[in-house]
Amino acid sequence: MDSESALDDSYFDHCPWDFGPRASPAQRDAQAAHQKRLTDSGASIGAHCFVSPAAGVFTDTLRLGENSYIAGHAYVTGEVITGADCTVNPYATVRGRIALGDGVRIGAHSSLLGFNHGFGPDRPVHRQPLTSRGITVGDDVWIGSNVVVLDGVTIGDHCVVGAGAVVTKDLPPWSVAAGNPARRLRDRRETGPARRGTAQGGDGLGDAVARFADRARSQAAGLLARAWDTDAGRYRDRPGAPLTVRAHCDAVEIADLLLGTPPPQLSAAEHAERLRALQDPAEGMVPELADDGGPGLLPARAADGWIDDGAAEYHVLSVGYALELLGSRFAHPVRPVERMTAGQLVARLEALPWRTRAWTAGAWVDCWATGAHHNLGLGAAAGEPGALEALFGWLSTRVDPWTGMWGGASSPAEGRLQLVNGHYRLTRGSFAQFGLRLPYPERVVDTVLDHGGDPRWFAAGRQNACNVLDVAHPLWLAGRQSCHRSAEARAWAAEQLAYALEQWRDGTGFGFGPPGEGGSGPGREPGLQGTEMWLAIVWLLSDLVGVADRLGYRPRGVHRPEAARSPAPGPPAHPVPVDNTL
Structure with a gap:
C-alpha cells in the first residue's frame, strides 16, 4: 500500500480537512459516488467538498458552498444552506432551517437547532406541533465545541462563540460571546473590554x-x-x-x-x-x-x-x-x-x-x-x-x-x-x-x-x-x-x-x-x-x-418581524413556477 492510500477511510471521517491533500484515488472516487447519491436526491454540493459517509445527512434541502465539509457522525437534517469554506465537525448536529455564510466553523459536539417543539399542557410533548424560525449565521464565524444555538437566533459576521455556550439571543457582528445563556463579552476587533456603540455598530x-x-x-x-x-x-x-x-x-x-x-x-x-x-x-x-x-x-x-x-x-x-x-x-x-x-x-x-x-x-x-x-x-x-x-x-x-x-x-x-x-x-x-x-x-x-x-x-x-x-x-x-x-x-x-x-x-x-x-x-x-x-x-x-x-423595543403590530401564526398550507421551499405571465 503506497503512502497516498495509507490512511484508513475512518481517518477522513474525523479529519476531513486532510481529504484533499491525502486521499487516495480510490477514496476520491468513493467520495464522488457518495456526493452523486446526494445530488441525485436534490442536494447541491460545491467544488472541493467532503461529506463523510459516516455522517447522518437526511436533509430536505442541502446546499454546500465550495471547500466545505461535513465530518463523520455529524447529524444534518432539514433545510441547510452554507456558503464557502464551512465546516461541520465530528458529532455536530445541524437541524432545521439553517443558513450559514462563508467561513463558518462549527465545533465538535455543537448543536444548531433551527426548530422547536411546543410544550403546552394540553398534550404530551411528542405530540406537540413543531415550529421553525430558523438560524442564520453570518460570514467568518467560529462556533466552539459543545455550543448550543437555539431556534430564531442570528449570529452576525465575524463572531466567536466560546465552547459550551448556549446562544438564546441574536449576537451582533464582531461579538466574542460565552456562557449559559451566552452573553457578549467584547468586540473581536478590540484587545480590551468592548466599548459601547463601537462594538455594536462599528461606527457608533x-x-x-x-x-x-x-x-x-x-x-x-x-x-x-x-x-x-x-x-x-x-x-x-x-x-x-x-x-x-x-x-x-x-x-x-x-x-x-x-x-x-x-x-x-x-x-x-x-x-x-x-x-x-x-x-x-x-x-x-x-x-x-x-x-x-x-x-x-x-x-x-x-x-x-x-x-x-x-x-x-x-x-x-x-x-x-x-x-x-x-x-x-x-x-x-x-x-x-x-x-x-x-x-x-x-x-x-x-x-x-x-x-x-x-x-x-x-x-x-x-x-x-x-x-x-x-x-x-x-x-x-x-x-x-x-x-x-x-x-x-x-x-x-x-x-x-x-x-x-x-x-x-x-x-x-x-x-x-x-x-x-x-x-x-x-x-x-x-x-x-x-x-x-x-x-x-x-x-x-x-x-x-x-x-x-x-x-x-x-x-x-x-x-x-x-x-x-x-x-x-x-x-x-x-x-x-x-x-x-x-x-x-x-x-x-x-x-x-x-x-x-x-x-x-x-x-x-x-x-x-x-x-x-x-x-x-x-x-x-x-x-x-x-x-x-x-x-x-x-x-x-x-x-x-x-x-x-x-433600542429596547420590538414591533408587535402591523410591522412585527415574526410570523403572526404557525405555518399554514403553503409552497415547497423552492417552488417551480408554471405561469409567469402576470
Whole structure:
C-alpha cells in the first residue's frame, strides 16, 4: 500500500480537512459516488467538498458552498444552506432551517437547532406541533465545541462563540460571546473590554440608536396627547388633520413600542371598545370615519362578494393588530374573506393589476391574508374550504424566479418601485405573517438592493417611510434564509439608519416623508403615521446592522418581524413556477 492510500477511510471521517491533500484515488472516487447519491436526491454540493459517509445527512434541502465539509457522525437534517469554506465537525448536529455564510466553523459536539417543539399542557410533548424560525449565521464565524444555538437566533459576521455556550439571543457582528445563556463579552476587533456603540455598530450606531430610543420614549406621551382630540374623543394624525381610524391605530402601536402600555388617553378596554364599535357587523370591515368622526359607510359588494374600499382594506391590518396589542380581537369575522371560495379567490388574483400597479395587487393579497389570520383567531373560516391553500398555491406558481417578485418589469418612470413595494405588501401578509419561507430569497435580495440604489427614491431627502420600509423588510426577511450579499444589505441599512435617526423632531416625532408616486402619503409634517412607520423601520434597519438590542423595543403590530401564526398550507421551499405571465 503506497503512502497516498495509507490512511484508513475512518481517518477522513474525523479529519476531513486532510481529504484533499491525502486521499487516495480510490477514496476520491468513493467520495464522488457518495456526493452523486446526494445530488441525485436534490442536494447541491460545491467544488472541493467532503461529506463523510459516516455522517447522518437526511436533509430536505442541502446546499454546500465550495471547500466545505461535513465530518463523520455529524447529524444534518432539514433545510441547510452554507456558503464557502464551512465546516461541520465530528458529532455536530445541524437541524432545521439553517443558513450559514462563508467561513463558518462549527465545533465538535455543537448543536444548531433551527426548530422547536411546543410544550403546552394540553398534550404530551411528542405530540406537540413543531415550529421553525430558523438560524442564520453570518460570514467568518467560529462556533466552539459543545455550543448550543437555539431556534430564531442570528449570529452576525465575524463572531466567536466560546465552547459550551448556549446562544438564546441574536449576537451582533464582531461579538466574542460565552456562557449559559451566552452573553457578549467584547468586540473581536478590540484587545480590551468592548466599548459601547463601537462594538455594536462599528461606527457608533449602537450608541446612536440607544440615544434615539431614550429620546423617543421620553416624548411619547406628549406625541400622543398632541394628536388626541378631546372633544371628538378620537385621534388625528397631527393637529389640523382629519379624524381617522388609522390615527387611533397608530397611537396604539406607538404607545406599545415606546411605553409598553395603551395610549394614556383611555384604558385598554376603552380603546378596544371604540375600535371594535367601528366594525360593520354585516361585513366585518371597518370603513373610514365620517366627517363628524362617527362610523362611516362601506360601498356595495362586488360580484364576488368583496368590498372594494382601500381604507377599509388597510383597516383589516391596522385595526386588527391594534386590537391584538390591546388584548382584544375583532367583534366579527371579516366576511368578504370568510365567504370567498377558492375559485373566486383565484379569479380575483388573476384580475389584479400586476403589470401596471404591483403595489395595489400586493396590498390586496396583504388584506385578504390578514383577514384570514384574524378570522382564524376568532375560530372563523379563512375563506371557503381550500381558499387559503389556493392563495399560497397561486403565489408559489406565479413568482418570477429571476427577480423573486410578483408583477411586471421595471418602468422608466418608476424603476422597480411598484415591483418592490408590491412585494413587501404581498409577502408581509402572506409568507411572513404565516411563517412560510420566501421563494428565491437570493433573487429577492438582488432585486431589492438594485432598487435600493435608485437615487430617485433613496437619495438623502427623497426617502419616505413607505419606500424605505419596503426595502428594509424584504432584506430582513430574505436575510433570515440566506446570507446572500449580506454585507451590502448591512451597508445600505446603516446608511438609511443614520439618515432616519436625524429626522426625528422633538415634540412631534417623524414625518412620513416626501409623497410617493401619485402624491400618496401624508407628507413631510410629523404625525402619528410617520412616527409609527419610522419606529418600525428603525428597528428593521438596526437589526440588519446588528444593533437592534440597543433600542429596547420590538414591533408587535402591523410591522412585527415574526410570523403572526404557525405555518399554514403553503409552497415547497423552492417552488417551480408554471405561469409567469402576470
